[in-house]
Amino acid sequence: xxxxxxxxxxxxxxxxxxxxxxxxIVGYGHSDGSAALKAGAVDRWENxxxxxxRWADFILIATPVQVIAPTLSRIAGWVQPxxxxxxxxxxxxxxxxxxxxAIRPPAAFIGSHPMAGGSKAGVAxxxxxxxxxxxxxxxxxxxxxxxxxxxxxxxxxxxxGRVIEQDPVEHDRxxxxxxxxxxxxxxxxxxxxxxxxxxxxxxxxxxxxxxAGGDPAxxxxxxxxxxxxxxxxxxxxxxxxxxxxxxxxxGDDAAVFAWLDEQAKRRNALG
Amino acid sequence: xxxxxxxxxxxxxxxxxxxxxxxxIVGYGHSDGSAALKAGAVDRWENxxxxxxRWADFILIATPVQVIAPTLSRIAGWVQPxxxxxxxxxxxxxxxxxxxxAIRPPAAFIGSHPMAGGSKAGVAxxxxxxxxxxxxxxxxxxxxxxxxxxxxxxxxxxxxGRVIEQDPVEHDRxxxxxxxxxxxxxxxxxxxxxxxxxxxxxxxxxxxxxxAGGDPAxxxxxxxxxxxxxxxxxxxxxxxxxxxxxxxxxGDDAAVFAWLDEQAKRRNALG
Numbered sequence: 001x002x003x004x005x006x007x008x009x010x011x012x013x014x015x016x017x018x019x020x021x022x023x024x025i026v027g028y029g030h031s032d033g034s035a036a037l038k039a040g041a042v043d044r045w046e047n048x049x050x051x052x053x054r055w056a057d058f059i060l061i062a063t064p065v066q067v068i069a070p071t072l073s074r075i076a077g078w079v080q081p082x083x084x085x086x087x088x089x090x091x092x093x094x095x096x097x098x099x100x101x102a103i104r105p106p107a108a109f110i111g112s113h114p115m116a117g118g119s120k121a122g123v124a125x126x127x128x129x130x131x132x133x134x135x136x137x138x139x140x141x142x143x144x145x146x147x148x149x150x151x152x153x154x155x156x157x158x159x160x161g162r163v164i165e166q167d168p169v170e171h172d173r174x175x176x177x178x179x180x181x182x183x184x185x186x187x188x189x190x191x192x193x194x195x196x197x198x199x200x201x202x203x204x205x206x207x208x209x210x211x212a213g214g215d216p217a218x219x220x221x222x223x224x225x226x227x228x229x230x231x232x233x234x235x236x237x238x239x240x241x242x243x244x245x246x247x248x249x250x251g252d253d254a255a256v257f258a259w260l261d262e263q264a265k266r267r268n269a270l271g
Numbered sequence: 272x273x274x275x276x277x278x279x280x281x282x283x284x285x286x287x288x289x290x291x292x293x294x295x296i297v298g299y300g301h302s303d304g305s306a307a308l309k310a311g312a313v314d315r316w317e318n319x320x321x322x323x324x325r326w327a328d329f330i331l332i333a334t335p336v337q338v339i340a341p342t343l344s345r346i347a348g349w350v351q352p353x354x355x356x357x358x359x360x361x362x363x364x365x366x367x368x369x370x371x372x373a374i375r376p377p378a379a380f381i382g383s384h385p386m387a388g389g390s391k392a393g394v395a396x397x398x399x400x401x402x403x404x405x406x407x408x409x410x411x412x413x414x415x416x417x418x419x420x421x422x423x424x425x426x427x428x429x430x431x432g433r434v435i436e437q438d439p440v441e442h443d444r445x446x447x448x449x450x451x452x453x454x455x456x457x458x459x460x461x462x463x464x465x466x467x468x469x470x471x472x473x474x475x476x477x478x479x480x481x482x483a484g485g486d487p488a489x490x491x492x493x494x495x496x497x498x499x500x501x502x503x504x505x506x507x508x509x510x511x512x513x514x515x516x517x518x519x520x521x522g523d524d525a526a527v528f529a530w531l532d533e534q535a536k537r538r539n540a541l542g
Contacts, residue, residue, distance in 0.1 A: 113471075117475075175471060177463055178468035178471050179475050184512070186534075186538070187515070187531055188508050188534075192448055194448065196437065198449070200408050200446060202449070202450060204454065209453075211478065212535060212538040213539045216535045241456075241509060260458055260483075260487035262462075263461040266461045266462075267461050270472065
């Protein structure tokens with residue numbers, strides 16, 4: 001069962017239907033489900049959340065990130081024994097705490113964060129191959145049921161994801177570096193542009209700022225849920241910029257080269 | 272005549288041969304020219320710089336940026352009356368000063384900066400379509416001969432470029448924002464990554480840091496030639512980050528949203 005069938009939930013539905021042959025997917029969300037049914041992302045739409053939850057043996061929450069924890073509390077009483085609940089939220093510590101408090105054995109909550117998305121929101125933009133090769137982080141804790149962790153890992157792997165396990169708190173620190181900081185930087189880079197600089201832009205500016213085109217309401221919530229880690233990541237970047245500036249201002253071009261060379265090697269290792 | 276036949280010089284040769292039917296292109300550079308001839312980027316290779324310069328009615332300098340001004344002084348005495356000399360350097364003020372001092376009427380120097388490139392250097396990576404739709408900045412001054420400016424504009428336009436005129440000093444301020452700052456930021460963003468954050472990278476980090484994979488020796492020279500403007504651009508970005516950090520730290524998510532919303536609109540207007 002998919003709760004919240006937008007770009008991510010819809011892509012999960014399409015991918016699961018294409019990769020997991022015998023699966024039957026029920027969708028639930030704030031819409032009437034016609035777009036999700038039209039896109040082929042779900043087999044059936046359910047307007048009664050309790051009935052949908054009671055029916056499901058695997059529940060995937062793909063609502064906006066700030067709605068995930070309240071949703072977990074809301075559905076907790078209806079989740080059946082043995083059912084595994086997971087989600088797709090970009091920040092995990094608070095969600096995993098809420099999930100583990102709400103969903104008790106013999107049901108289980110295991111957090112997930114697939115590193116995939118797109119510039120267009122909504123189920124109409126969903127794609128069955130969205131998770132092909134994408135890092136799909138699974139964030140169990142010391143108390144997680146290994147069988148439930150295995151089901152969540154197997155799910156993302158079946159969808160084509162590259163499964164990585166991380167502690168939820170450590171995940172939030174790392175994802176601030178890998179995803180939230182790039183977004184803030186891309187926005188800051190747009191903020192300093194002028195008509196004349198935009199006029200002469202090359203592929204460099206276009207690529208470097210691409211993520212800044214993402215949904216500002218979604219990103220407000222992501223930043224709010226990972227506030228401390230995002231602030232620490234920005235400060236770490238500021239220290240790098242200060243070192244670069246000092247070398248450049250001092251005419252220490254050998255230091256500038258050494259820094260650029262190191263980062264070029266690291267970047268090119270990403271492929 | 273193309274002086275320095277690497278990625279840019281080679282792509283100019285390929286594009287000119289494909290778009291300007293009757294043109295004959297001679298190449299000169301530090302190599303024996305076999306790679307440029309094999310790539311089809313030049314019609315003939317010349318090992319004698321004086322002979323190549325005396326022969327040419329249009330000279331394009333595509334050497335490393337720090338070599339352009341010395342090259343202009345070196346060839347000045349051989350440039351024929353009516354010949355137009357241009358270049359592809361990323362920073363223009365110093366090169367245009369050197370070019371106007373060295374190349375006197377009835378010959379002319381007019382600076383250019385095509386906003387195109389690639390992650391691979393060398394003529395083997397050259398492409399005839401590299402300038403299709405690319406901003407090609409032409410930087411005349413008050414004393415430039417309008418006919419010479421017209422020849423340089425027409426040249427880039429024939430290669431598929433979108434020609435933009437800018438004052439050389441203003442160009443250097445604007446290109447620091449549009450190109451040099453994104454490079455410094457991409458490198459700084461790589462510098463703060465850890466194995467765990469690189470492991471969970473999505474398309475966002477990969478796109479945002481792409482330019483950091485560029486040739487560090489080239490970028491050391493670009494930063495050195497545009498030092499003051501790059502420092503000012505980094506400081507402007509630091510002020511944007513400080514504003515973002517303050518809003519985030521204060522829990523002023525409405526201000527975070529307003530900033531993200533503004534930058535998303537500006538980014539999406541780039542297409």
